[in-house]
Amino acid sequence: xxxxxxxxxxxxxxxxxxxxxxxxxxxxxxxxxxxxxxxxxxxxxxxxxxxxxxxxxxxxxxxxxxxxxxxxxxxxxxxxxxxxxxxxxxxxxxxxxxxxxxxxxxxxx
Amino acid sequence: xxxxxxxxxxxxxxxxxxxxxxxxxxxxxxxxxxxxxxxxxxxxxxxxxxxxxxxxxxxxxxxxxxxxxxxxxxxxxxxxxxxxxxxxxxxxxxxxxxxxxxxxxxxxx
DNA sequence: CTTGACGCTACAAATAATGTAGCGTAATTG
DNA sequence: CAATTACGCTACATTATTTGTAGCGTCAAG
Numbered sequence: 001x002x003x004x005x006x007x008x009x010x011x012x013x014x015x016x017x018x019x020x021x022x023x024x025x026x027x028x029x030x031x032x033x034x035x036x037x038x039x040x041x042x043x044x045x046x047x048x049x050x051x052x053x054x055x056x057x058x059x060x061x062x063x064x065x066x067x068x069x070x071x072x073x074x075x076x077x078x079x080x081x082x083x084x085x086x087x088x089x090x091x092x093x094x095x096x097x098x099x100x101x102x103x104x105x106x107x108x109x
Numbered sequence: 110x111x112x113x114x115x116x117x118x119x120x121x122x123x124x125x126x127x128x129x130x131x132x133x134x135x136x137x138x139x140x141x142x143x144x145x146x147x148x149x150x151x152x153x154x155x156x157x158x159x160x161x162x163x164x165x166x167x168x169x170x171x172x173x174x175x176x177x178x179x180x181x182x183x184x185x186x187x188x189x190x191x192x193x194x195x196x197x198x199x200x201x202x203x204x205x206x207x208x209x210x211x212x213x214x215x216x217x218x
Numbered sequence: 219c220t221t222g223a224c225g226c227t228a229c230a231a232a233t234a235a236t237g238t239a240g241c242g243t244a245a246t247t248g
Numbered sequence: 249c250a251a252t253t254a255c256g257c258t259a260c261a262t263t264a265t266t267t268g269t270a271g272c273g274t275c276a277a278g
Binding site for chain 1: 126129131132134135136137138140141193196197203205208209210211214
Binding site for chain 2: 265266267268269
C-alpha cells in the first residue's frame with residue numbers, strides 16, 4: 001500500500017467519497033492551505049508565513065493528509081496540486097466569488 | 110447588534126470574506142451539516158440522526174454560527190438555507206461530482 | 219395527565235491544535 | 249573549507265475544541 005487510502009477517514013465509516021472529502025475539508029487549516037496553493041506552489045515555510053498562525057505540527061499533518069489523498073504533491077518548487085487536485089482547487093474561486101456577494105449583501109442591511 | 114457579524118471569526122483578523130468563510134467551513138461538521146441540508150430542511154434531531162455521531166453541543170454551536178453568518182435560518186420545518194446560503198449550498202453538488210471523479214481515478218490506479 | 223417530539227444545556231473526559239525550540243540535510247557564499 | 253541560509257520537519261508541554269451521556273423545559277396530541 002504505497003499511498004492513498006480514501007476509505008478510513010475521520011467519521012467516514014462508509015468510505016463514500018463525498019464523506020471522505022467533507023471530512024478532510026472540515027479539518028482546521030485544510031481549506032486555507034488549499035486557498036494559498038491556488039495559484040502557485042509554496043514551500044513548507046512559505047505556507048507557514050502565508051497562513052500566519054499555523055503551527056508546523058498541524059501544517060505537517062495536513063500536508064501529509066492531503067498527499068495521502070492525492071490532492072497535493074511535493075516536488076521541486078514546493079507543495080502543489082496534483083492534476084485532480086487542481087480541479088478541486090478551482091472551486092476555491094467559486095467560494096471566493098460567493099463570499100464577496102455574501103459580504104455585500106450583509107453589509108447592505 | 111441583532112445578528113451577523115462577519116468580522117471576528119477564528120483566524121480572520123482581516124475580516125476578508127473569503128477568510129471568514131474558510132474559517133467557518135473548516136470547522137468540524139460544518140460542511141457535513143450543509144450537505145445534509147442541501148435538499149430539504151431538517152430539525153435539530155433529524156440532523157443529529159443524519160450526522161450520526163455529532164454531539165448536540167457541537168451541533169448547536171455550528172447551527173448558531175451558521176445562523177450568525179446568515180447562511181442558514183430556523184423556522185417551521187426545521188433548519189434550512191437562507192437565499193444566499195442556498196447558493197453556497199449549491200456548491201455541495203460540485204464537491205460531490207468532483208469526489209466521484211476523484212474516487213474513480215484513485216480506484217483505477 | 220401521560221407520551222412524544224422538539225430544541226437544547228451541563229459537564230467531565232478525550233482528542234486536536236498551538237507555540238516555542240531546535241534538529242538534520244543540502245545548497246550557497248565568502 | 250567554514251559559515252550561513254533555507255528547507256522540511258519533530259518534540260513536547262500548554263491550551264482549545266469536541267465528545268458522549270444525561271437530562272431539562274416547552275409544547276401539542278392522544
